[in-house]
Amino acid sequence: MALNxxxxxxxxxxxxxxxxxxxxxxxxxxxxxxxxxxxxxxIVAWSLPIGFVYKAILSVSLFIPPIAEIINSAVERTVDLVTFDHHELAKRAKDAGAALVFLSLTMLAFIWGLTLYAAFYL
Structure with a gap:
């Protein structure tokens, strides 16, 4: 039996x-x-007067939130495929996806803060 x-x-x-x-x-x-x-x-990262390595760190870190958003979208679609009714486990799954996006944005801010501090003050 082939499963899609x-x-x-x-x-x-x-x-x-x-x-x-x-x-x-x-x-x-x-x-x-x-x-x-x-x-x-x-645009901001590559416009700053900092070294290439710092620019690369800032640039790579920008991929984290879109990746998290894609994962969150996949979770939401899977939950919606199973049920549109309110269910506590469905809510928890969707909330966990939202938490992933929130943490990715927090991580992005942390990486940018540390990188810019290192680039300008160390």
Whole structure:
């Protein structure tokens, strides 16, 4: 019995990934806000008068919240697939996804704070 397992190739996997990225971008306002933060952060990071390594750290850290938002969206869609009714476990799953996004933003702020402190004061 095949369980919804398509044949995987590099090109098909890439297409699936890009389809998922487009779907999340189109249907999730929070993800679009994360993309605005990402673009703004990249502009700021590469405009600052700091060394390349500091810019790279700031830039890489900007990927954390969008990744967390994609995971949160996957959790929400899975819960909605199972039930639209209010259920305590469904709420907990969605709250855990929201906590992931919150922690990713907290981590981003921490990384930026430490990196900018090191770049300008050490």
């Amino acid at each position: 397992k398509p044949e995987y190739t590099l090109f098909k996997n890439t297409r699936y990934a890009l389809t998922g990225l487009l779907e999340v971008t189109k249907n999730e306002k929070s993800f679009r806000l994360q993309i605005v933060l990402f673009v703004f952060g990249m």
